Amino acid sequence: MEQQQQQQTPSLDDCLKLLKGERDEQRLAGLLLVTKFCKGDDVVALCKVYEAVGVQFLDRLLRTGMGKGSTSGGDNRDVYLQLSVTVLAAFCRVHEIAASKDMVSKIPLIVEIMPVSGSPVLEECYEFLYLVTTSCEDGATTLYESGGMKVLASQISSLPDGSHMMELAMKIVQSMLGKLSQDVITNSYVSELSTVVATVARQFAVLHNSLKFEALHLLSDIFSSKYSEPLCDALRLMAGNKWPDYVRAGIAGILQNRVAPAEKLHALILAESVISIMGEGWLLGQPNLTDVPESIPADRCLLLVLESARVEVAVLLNDLAYLKYEASKDTSTTAENIILKQRNVAIAFSLIERIIKLTSTMDGDEGNIIGEKTLIKMINGINETINVVLEYLQDAKEHGQKKGNDLLASVRVVGSYLAETPDACREKVRELLSYMLTIEGEDEPSPFHSVSFLLPMICQITMEIEGCEALICSGGYKAVTECLVKLIGPSGNMFGDNDCTFLACDTILNLLLKKEQVQFQMDESTFIDLLKALGYWAGDANDLSVIIMASSICALIFDYASEEALLNHPNFDSNTLHKLYKMIARSLASCKQVLSSEVMEQDSDLKLLASNENINLLSRKAVTRLTTYEVKVAKFFKSDCIGAVGFKKSGKGKIQEREAAGFGRVFAWGQDTKRNKSKVQRSSLLLLIF
Numbered sequence: 001m002e003q004q005q006q007q008q009t010p011s012l013d014d015c016l017k018l019l020k021g022e023r024d025e026q027r028l029a030g031l032l033l034v035t036k037f038c039k040g041d042d043v044v045a046l047c048k049v050y051e052a053v054g055v056q057f058l059d060r061l062l063r064t065g066m067g068k069g070s071t072s073g074g075d076n077r078d079v080y081l082q083l084s085v086t087v088l089a090a091f092c093r094v095h096e097i098a099a100s101k102d103m104v105s106k107i108p109l110i111v112e113i114m115p116v117s118g119s120p121v122l123e124e125c126y127e128f129l130y131l132v133t134t135s136c137e138d139g140a141t142t143l144y145e146s147g148g149m150k151v152l153a154s155q156i157s158s159l160p161d162g163s164h165m166m167e168l169a170m171k172i173v174q175s176m177l178g179k180l181s182q183d184v185i186t187n188s189y190v191s192e193l194s195t196v197v198a199t200v201a202r203q204f205a206v207l208h209n210s211l212k213f214e215a216l217h218l219l220s221d222i223f224s225s226k227y228s229e230p231l232c233d234a235l236r237l238m239a240g241n242k243w244p245d246y247v248r249a250g251i252a253g254i255l256q257n258r259v260a261p262a263e264k265l266h267a268l269i270l271a272e273s274v275i276s277i278m279g280e281g282w283l284l285g286q287p288n289l290t291d292v293p294e295s296i297p298a299d300r301c302l303l304l305v306l307e308s309a310r311v312e313v314a315v316l317l318n319d320l321a322y323l324k325y326e327a328s329k330d331t332s333t334t335a336e337n338i339i340l341k342q343r344n345v346a347i348a349f350s351l352i353e354r355i356i357k358l359t360s361t362m363d364g365d366e367g368n369i370i371g372e373k374t375l376i377k378m379i380n381g382i383n384e385t386i387n388v389v390l391e392y393l394q395d396a397k398e399h400g401q402k403k404g405n406d407l408l409a410s411v412r413v414v415g416s417y418l419a420e421t422p423d424a425c426r427e428k429v430r431e432l433l434s435y436m437l438t439i440e441g442e443d444e445p446s447p448f449h450s451v452s453f454l455l456p457m458i459c460q461i462t463m464e465i466e467g468c469e470a471l472i473c474s475g476g477y478k479a480v481t482e483c484l485v486k487l488i489g490p491s492g493n494m495f496g497d498n499d500c501t502f503l504a505c506d507t508i509l510n511l512l513l514k515k516e517q518v519q520f521q522m523d524e525s526t527f528i529d530l531l532k533a534l535g536y537w538a539g540d541a542n543d544l545s546v547i548i549m550a551s552s553i554c555a556l557i558f559d560y561a562s563e564e565a566l567l568n569h570p571n572f573d574s575n576t577l578h579k580l581y582k583m584i585a586r587s588l589a590s591c592k593q594v595l596s597s598e599v600m601e602q603d604s605d606l607k608l609l610a611s612n613e614n615i616n617l618l619s620r621k622a623v624t625r626l627t628t629y630e631v632k633v634a635k636f637f638k639s640d641c642i643g644a645v646g647f648k649k650s651g652k653g654k655i656q657e658r659e660a661a662g663f664g665r666v667f668a669w670g671q672d673t674k675r676n677k678s679k680v681q682r683s684s685l686l687l688l689i690f
Contacts, residue, residue, distance in 0.1 A: 019052035092131035099135040126168040140179035153192035183227035201243040204250035223273030245287035255304040280358035312348040419456035434474035451483040462510035488537035512556035551587035
């Protein structure tokens with residue numbers, strides 16, 4: 001009996017005979033038999049069936065099912081369509097078939113089928129597209145050109161959570177982004193891509209299986225692309241969407257569980273990208289996500305990101321130190337590992353910097369979210385990480401290393417922290433200050449960026465005698481001066497950092513105003529270069545803060561040499577000197593503008609002085625302290641300038657720099673509140689005048 005049943009059961013050879021038949025009815029019967037017993041992973045059998053049925057018949061069958069064939073198909077159209085798409089998806093499980101031109105050419109037809117409401121072959125369509133697009137670049141290109149992105153975006157939000165179709169849709173998008181430039185896709189389908197991101201973000205939050213990691217990888221790849229800016233702008237404007245909350249919940253889920261280190265790194269990359277879009281405050285929040293069953297505390301994501309970033313910094317810096325100083329340097333693998341770890345540590349550093357910024361700028365609401373104990377814990381953790389970074393820099397110093405993107409990134413994160421707490425790690429920082437000011441990036445010809453990263457800290461510590469002495473002993477004042485010359489000189493447009501410029505100016509003012517206490521002497525070549533740069537910067541400027549700041553520094557520098565000595569220098573001429581005279585005259589002429597009601601409204605300190613009739617005293621002192629230099633300025637501009645400004649000959653040989661510089665500095669600080677750390681600080685500068 002069993003033997004009779006085996007004889008009646010069709011074999012693969014029987015199917016092949018039917019498929020090779022002359023009539024379509026025979027081939028249809030053969031295909032129906034194939035779908036019943038031919039397994040998807042049986043590559044040999046699939047190849048035999050594919051060769052037997054032929055490409056032309058499959059194409060006719062598909063078109064007939066779509067109603068595009070030479071015959072209408074009648075009532076069997078749906079059957080033909082379902083059979084053809086199912087068989088095509090099965091054939092594409094063989095890589096060579098999926099990558100063939102015949103399969104790529106059918107992508108537009110499959111895309112056309114997908115929007116049909118309630119299509120019974122939708123899952124097979126997704127499988128076909130996934131297999132073809134991942135098998136060859138032409139597949140991804142054809143899908144893009146056929147409007148596949150628009151179809152995917154219109155359907156992905158309605159696909160069941162965690163379903164096979166959702167997985168395939170995410171993998172198709174991943175394949176398109178991998179094989180095509182995201183720039184191309186974003187320019188044409190930015191709205192569609194933002195819809196995909198919002199849906200994938202939800203999957204990232206609600207799922208707890210392998211698809212969660214697929215969503216993580218897709219999101220991190222999309223956001224970390226250099227072409228993601230238009231997408232980020234679209235996501236910011238997306239009204240009523242909870243994608244940032246879903247991403248935060250998903251990241252917290254990854255970081256608080258035992259997952260592979262590589263997955264945690266992906267989560268940190270994603271966190272850094274979302275912060276770039278939403279700001280540091282995104283790390284805090286407790287949204288009401290009804291489809292995320294596990295509610296997390298408002299500060300959970302912040303603490304998890306901070307702790308994970310700290311761990312990454314410690315591990316990666318240790319690995320880098322080993323690879324750079326102990327491992328064999330002759331292998332390409334070592335070089336590749338160094339580059340990879342440098343890139344990863346930059347992500348961790350960026351997160352540390354952003355959390356430092358968040359901690360320093362917390363308002364009342366955010367302060368209520370984070371308790372005092374938690375805040376102290378965060379600060380202690382950051383302080384420990386900065387010590388780890390300083391130890392890494394110490395190790396590099398001992399090995400004579402001054403060039404590297406990892407070293408530059410280390411200086412940056414240290415500078416960000418010290419900008420908020422300039423006295424932290426005092427002994428170690430003072431010990432490494434001269435070294436940090438010499439560090440250069442891999443492709444950087446000078447340590448310009450290292451100096452600019454440390455300027456906020458340097459500016460603050462030089463307000464005290466001890467800080468000035470530390471900078472002078474380290475030779476750091478030359479690095480600051482060179483940085484300022486680059487910022488305000490002819491090449492200044494290449495850098496364009498206004499805050500950095502005024503920080504450097506304030507630092508130099510701090511040193512010059514305390515030159516007697518710290519016995520500071522600026523060498524000739526340094527102040528000549530600085531004078532020329534100041535003249536270039538403020539000579540034709542319209543910004544009063546620029547003019548008065550430059551004039552203040554010039555007035556203090558003129559104390560170092562006579563006019564004759566300046567003119568005898570080979571790199572200094574009378575044109576430069578006259579330009580500086582003109583700048584000082586403009587500065588003095590603007591004194592009364594500073595005392596106007598507009599400025600008084602902006603600065604309560606000046607209002608207080610005005611009420612005490614001290615402003616007139618300020619003006620008189622700024623004008624009556626004119627010296628021989630000022631007389632020469634007057635001669636240069638002739639009598640018109642004397643009458644307008646009120647120059648007065650004093651017969652002295654030098655400028656009384658404290659009064660003029662003090663006024664200029666107060667004005668410069670008052671113009672930009674970003675550079676004004678404290679009103680008390682600004683008030684103390686006013687005392688220099690009286």
